[in-house]
Amino acid sequence: MPQPPDGQPAPPDGALPASALAAVGARPLGVYVHVPFCLSRCGYCDFNTYTSGDRGAYVAAALAEIDLAARVLHAGGRRPPVATVFLGGGTPTLLAPEQIGALLARIDARLGLAADAEITVEANPDSVDAAALEALRAAGVTRMSFGVQSVREHVLAALERSHGPRRALAAIREARAAGFHGVSADLIYGTPGEDDGDWRASLEAVLEAGADHVSAYALTVEPGTRLHAQVRRGERPAPDPDTLADRYAAADALLAEAGLAWYELSNWARDPGHRCRHNLGYWRSHDWWGIGPGAHSHVAGTRWWNVAHPARYAAALAAGRSPARARETLDARTRRLERVMLEVRLAEGLDRDLCDPAALERLAAGGLLRVDDGRAVLTLRGRQVADAVVRALA
Numbered sequence: 001m002p003q004p005p006d007g008q009p010a011p012p013d014g015a016l017p018a019s020a021l022a023a024v025g026a027r028p029l030g031v032y033v034h035v036p037f038c039l040s041r042c043g044y045c046d047f048n049t050y051t052s053g054d055r056g057a058y059v060a061a062a063l064a065e066i067d068l069a070a071r072v073l074h075a076g077g078r079r080p081p082v083a084t085v086f087l088g089g090g091t092p093t094l095l096a097p098e099q100i101g102a103l104l105a106r107i108d109a110r111l112g113l114a115a116d117a118e119i120t121v122e123a124n125p126d127s128v129d130a131a132a133l134e135a136l137r138a139a140g141v142t143r144m145s146f147g148v149q150s151v152r153e154h155v156l157a158a159l160e161r162s163h164g165p166r167r168a169l170a171a172i173r174e175a176r177a178a179g180f181h182g183v184s185a186d187l188i189y190g191t192p193g194e195d196d197g198d199w200r201a202s203l204e205a206v207l208e209a210g211a212d213h214v215s216a217y218a219l220t221v222e223p224g225t226r227l228h229a230q231v232r233r234g235e236r237p238a239p240d241p242d243t244l245a246d247r248y249a250a251a252d253a254l255l256a257e258a259g260l261a262w263y264e265l266s267n268w269a270r271d272p273g274h275r276c277r278h279n280l281g282y283w284r285s286h287d288w289w290g291i292g293p294g295a296h297s298h299v300a301g302t303r304w305w306n307v308a309h310p311a312r313y314a315a316a317l318a319a320g321r322s323p324a325r326a327r328e329t330l331d332a333r334t335r336r337l338e339r340v341m342l343e344v345r346l347a348e349g350l351d352r353d354l355c356d357p358a359a360l361e362r363l364a365a366g367g368l369l370r371v372d373d374g375r376a377v378l379t380l381r382g383r384q385v386a387d388a389v390v391r392a393l394a
Contacts, residue, residue, distance in 0.1 A: 004296070004305045004325075004326070005326075005328065006326060007304070007305070007325075007326030007327050007328045008326060008327055008328060008329075009326065009327075010304050010322060010324035010325065010326055010327045011322065012321045012322055013072075013321075013322060014068050014069075014071075014072045014322035014324060015072060015075065016072055016073075016075070016299060016300075016302060017302055017329060019300065019301070019302075019329075020299045020300040020301060020302040020329075021075060021076040022076060022300075023299070023300035023301075024073055024076055024078050024080060024287070024299060024300065025078040025079075025080035026300065027285075027286045027287050027300075028080075028083040028084075028281055028286045028287070029073075029080045029081070029082055029083060029111075029286070029287050029288065029289070030082065030083060030084040030085070030086065030278050030281045030286060030287070030288035030289075031066075031069075031082050031084070031085045031086075031107055031111065031288065031289050031290075031291060032085075032086050032088065032278070032288055032289070032290045032291065032292075032295060032296075033062060033085065033086070033087045033088070033092070033103060033291045033292055033295075034048070034088060034089060034090065034290060034291065034292030034293060034294060034295040035058070035087060035088070035089040035090045035091065035092040035094070035095060035292065036048055036049050036050050036053070036058070036089060036090045036292065036293050036294065036310055037049065037050060037051075037053055037055060037058070037089065037090050037091060037094045037095075038050070038051055038089065038090055038091050038094070039051065039091070039094070039127075039162065040160070040162060041160075042159055042160045042161060043159065043160040043225060043226035043227045043230070044159060044160075044188075044219060044220075044221070044222070044225055044226075044227040045222075045225060046222035046223075046224055046225050047089070047090065048090075048293060048294035048308050049089060049090045050310060053310045053311075054310075054314075055094065055095060055099070057310075057314050058292075058293075058310055058313075058314065059095065059099050059102065059103065060314070061310075061313055061314035061317045061318070061323075062103055062291050062292055063102070063103065063106050064317040064318070065291045065292070065317055065323060066103070066106045066107055066110055066111065066291060067106075067110055068317070068322060069110070069111060069289045069291070070110035070111050073111070073289070073299075079111075079112060081111075081112045081113060081114040081117070082107060082108075082111050082112060082113050082114060082117060083114050083117060083118070083277065083281070084117060084118045084119070084120070084277050084278035084281060085104065085107060085113070085117065085118070085119045085120070085278070086119075086120045086122075086278040086279075087100065087103075087120065087121045087122060088122045089122060091122070091123070091124050091127050092121050092122055092123065093121065093122075093123040093124070093127040093128050093132065093136075094127060097132055097135035097136050097138075097139055098135075098139075100121065100136060100139060100141070101135075101136075101138075101139030101140070103291075104119060104139060104140050104141075108140075113140075117142075118142055118143060118181075118182075118276075118277045118278060119140055119141050119142045119143065120141070120142070120143040120144070120145055120182075120184075120276065120278055121136060121141050121143075121144055121145070122145045122146075122147065123144060123145070123146055123147070123171070124146075124147050124161075124162065124163060125146050125147070125148065125163040125167045125168040125170070125171040126162055126163040126167050128171060128174075129174070130174040130177070130178070133171075133174050133175050133178040133180075134178050136178075137178045137179055137180060141180070142180060142181045142182065143180055143181055143182035143183070143184065143276075144175045144180050144182070144183050144184070145184040145185075145186060145213075145215075145276075146168065146171050146172060146175070146183070146184065146185050146186065147161075147186045148168040148169075148172075148185045148186060148187055148202070148206055149161055149186065149187060149188045149202075150165075150187065150188065150191065150194070150198065150202045151165040151168060151169065151201055151202045151205040151206070152165065152194070152198040152201060152202065153165065154193055154198075155191050155193060155194045155198055155202075158191050158192055158193050158194075158236075159188065159191055160226075165205070168185075168206075169205055169206070169208075169209040172185060172206060172209040172210050172211055173209050173210055175210075176209075176210040181274075182212060182213055182274050182276075183210060183211050183212055183213070184211060184212075184213035184214065184215060184276070185206035185209075185211040185213070185214050185215070186215045186216075186217070187202050187203065187206065187214060187215065187216045187217070187251075188216075188217050188218075188219050189216060189217070189218060189219065189244065189247040189248070189251065190218050190219040190239040190240070190243060190244045190247060191219050191239075192236045192237055192239075196246075196247075196250065199247050199250060199251070200250065200254065203216075203250075203251055203254050203255065204254070207255075207258050207260075212260075212269065212270040212274045213260075213267070213268070213269045213270065213274050213275070213276065214251075214255055214260060214267070214268045215266055215267050215268075216248070216251045216266055216267075216268070217266050218239065218244045218247075218248070219239050219244075220239075221238055221239065245384045245385075248383070248384055249380060249384065251268075252268075252380060252383075255268040256268075261347070262347055262383075263275050263280075263346065263347045263348075264279070264280075264283060264345050264346055264347065265345045265378075265383055265386055267279070280346075282342070283342045283343060283345055283346055284342070284343065284346075285298075285335070285338065285339060285342060285343075287299045287300060290305075290306065292306065292313070293306055293307065293308055293309060293310045293312075293313040293323075294306055294307070294308040297324075301329060301330045301335055302327060302328075302329050302330070303327060303328055303329075303330060304324045304325075304326065304327030304328075305324065305325055305326065305327070306323045306324055306325060307323055307324075307325045308325075336354060337394050339354055340354055340355065340390065340393050340394050341390050341394065344376065344378065344386070344389065344390060344393060345378075345386065347377065348375065348377075349372065349375030349376050349377035349378075350375060350376045350377075350393075351374065351375065351376075352371055352374050352375065352376050353374070355376060355393050356393070359392050359393055360376055360393075362392070363376075363382070363389060363392055363393070367379055367381055367382075368381055368382035368385065368389050369382045369389065376393075
């Protein structure tokens with residue numbers, strides 16, 4: 001798992017700096033809930049996850065952190081409603097639907113959910129069935145996001161996924177039948193052994209099953225993972241950059257033909273109403289409180305991150321302390337750089353006034369972006385080399 005910066009000590013009561021507290025409510029507020037449990041760890045994963053642990057103790061601690069969030073955020077007298085909630089992991093659906101419902105009920109009771117709040121739960125396809133999906137919908141979840149990754153058996157095996165293609169597609173159909181407003185499928189391209197036909201088959205299958213949102217990510221080899229060790233030993237090839245670019249272009253074309261438009265580098269939606277509003281909040285530098293071990297939070301330029309291990313997280317909250325490990329206050333230059341890095345990812349583009357004019361001119365001349373109505377927007381080629389564009393703009 002990537003290590004956060006050292007930062008500054010976080011106050012035991014979690015109190016925000018006066019400048020951040022005064023700005024609470026100026027931007028939409030989201031809540032992220034990190035559920036750190038998985039039945040097994042996939043070879044490419046570097047997330048903060050654990051294959052054992054007391055889930056009941058985790059829920060009790062998460063409820064306590066929701067109470068802490070309410071005390072901190074409401075200290076200035078403002079009570080902005082929670083616009084979005086996202087339960088990620090890990091595998092959130094290793095919690096019982098009743099436990100997820102209890103977390104959502106506490107968020108509503110202590111922080112207040114907006115009437116039109118988007119509430120997303122991530123799930124591995126084999127961690128839910130039709131009854132569980134019905135229960136989640138009844139608990140107030142509005143959107144499901146399934147970690148499908150591929151519909152080819154050999155690709156799933158290379159990724160060390162526990163589900164099969166049939167279960168993945170059945171889960172999408174069951175979520176549609178349960179009445180969720182949105183159903184998303186996560187896919188990974190560039191896995192060793194995957195060919196162009198495998199990738200096209202995965203895209204076509206999740207669309208046919210009823211996904212109205214697709215997230216497509218290039219396989220990355222993260223240090224410390226089993227995949228990284230296998231690549232280093234020569235047991236598996238590293239993803240080929242040209243192949244990844246071709247797969248991205250193929251996805252963009254196929255999804256557009258099916259009526260899904262890109263709105264962020266790795267995300268396509270049936271229409272604006274099916275975009276992930278929670279993730280848009282990250283890319284637009286909105287405010288969010290991260291609940292759970294290792295979760296990150298951001299309010300008005302103050303950012304903090306929790307201790308990573310579930311036992312340490314629970315112990316802090318049981319003792320009445322904030323579980324934050326450290327925090328930092330972003331200066332104006334850093335906030336501008338982060339806006340550039342994040343907003344350039346969006347189809348709506350980046351305010352050109354945030355960018356060096358000479359850099360914009362060079363990138364536009366190279367066909368990597370265009371400037372429309374004062375916004376710098378990536379072209380398809382620019383999206384394929386977005387990291388290089390960001391370095392040039394920053």
